[in-house]
Amino acid sequence: xxxxxxMEGPVTLSEEAFLTINCTYTxxxxxxxxxxxxxxxxxxxLLLKATKADDKGSNKGFEATYRKETTSFHLExxxxxxxxxxxxxxxxxxxxxxKIIFGSGTRLSIRP
Amino acid sequence: xxxVTQNPRYLITVTGKKLTVTCSQNMNHEYMxxxxxxxxxxxxxxxxxxxVEVTDKGDVPEGYKVSRKEKRNFPLILESPSPNQxxxxxxxSRDTGTRGYEQxxxxxxxxxxx
Numbered sequence: 076x077x078x079x080x081x082m083e084g085p086v087t088l089s090e091e092a093f094l095t096i097n098c099t100y101t102x103x104x105x106x107x108x109x110x111x112x113x114x115x116x117x118x119x120x121l122l123l124k125a126t127k128a129d130d131k132g133s134n135k136g137f138e139a140t141y142r143k144e145t146t147s148f149h150l151e152x153x154x155x156x157x158x159x160x161x162x163x164x165x166x167x168x169x170x171x172x173x174k175i176i177f178g179s180g181t182r183l184s185i186r187p
Numbered sequence: 188x189x190x191v192t193q194n195p196r197y198l199i200t201v202t203g204k205k206l207t208v209t210c211s212q213n214m215n216h217e218y219m220x221x222x223x224x225x226x227x228x229x230x231x232x233x234x235x236x237x238x239v240e241v242t243d244k245g246d247v248p249e250g251y252k253v254s255r256k257e258k259r260n261f262p263l264i265l266e267s268p269s270p271n272q273x274x275x276x277x278x279x280s281r282d283t284g285t286r287g288y289e290q291x292x293x294x295x296x297x298x299x300x301x
Contacts, residue, residue: 118277
């Protein structure tokens with residue numbers, strides 16, 4: 076079946092550190108891939124997406140590249156800020172008529 | 188402003204007392220869905236709807252009902268709530284016309300059943 080596996084948290088980093096949150100997927104067909112972010116007390120919001128192999132999604136300094144050969148979509152940021160503290164979810168969707176499948180989420184805490 | 192709204196945001200109730208959580212979206216989306224979020228379990232889909240009068244079970248539908256009489260509204264009904272339904276609930280919607288469309292989430296409803 077289709078699934079998403081992301082690195083366990085929590086992840087704690089100092090401000091300005093480099094961030095990587097790993098995400099791998101299993102899917103039949105050709106999924107679109109997403110990273111969602113959930114700030115404290117809020118709902119999920121789309122951070123970035125990629126719809127085909129080798130696409131790079133980017134937003135707010137975050138990037139992720141759709142790697143079909145390694146079935147991965149790792150999230151990276153070169154210099155994190157305290158305001159990046161949140162829970163990050165990797166997700167995939169197979170088609171417009173199917174449901175979106177989420178990873179279990181990774182809690183990120185940035186200390187000043 | 189494009190948004191998904193949910194009400195109430197917080198609810199404390201007792202076992203067995205029927206309740207409804209409303210969800211509304213203003214983006215004319217066909218697809219709507221309910222999720223619950225629990226520590227260590229991530230997001231689990233409860234029910235979804237592909238369009239008006241079309242609903243289907245998600246991964247954890249037991250103890251819940253939904254209806255989709257209008258395109259914009261998708262209420263979640265707990266006929267006889269139990270303590271194991273204490274959770275954070277999210278409504279979401281998206282378009283189905285094009286691959287890769289993002290899903291929009293409501294702000295969440297924190298439900299406590301005592």
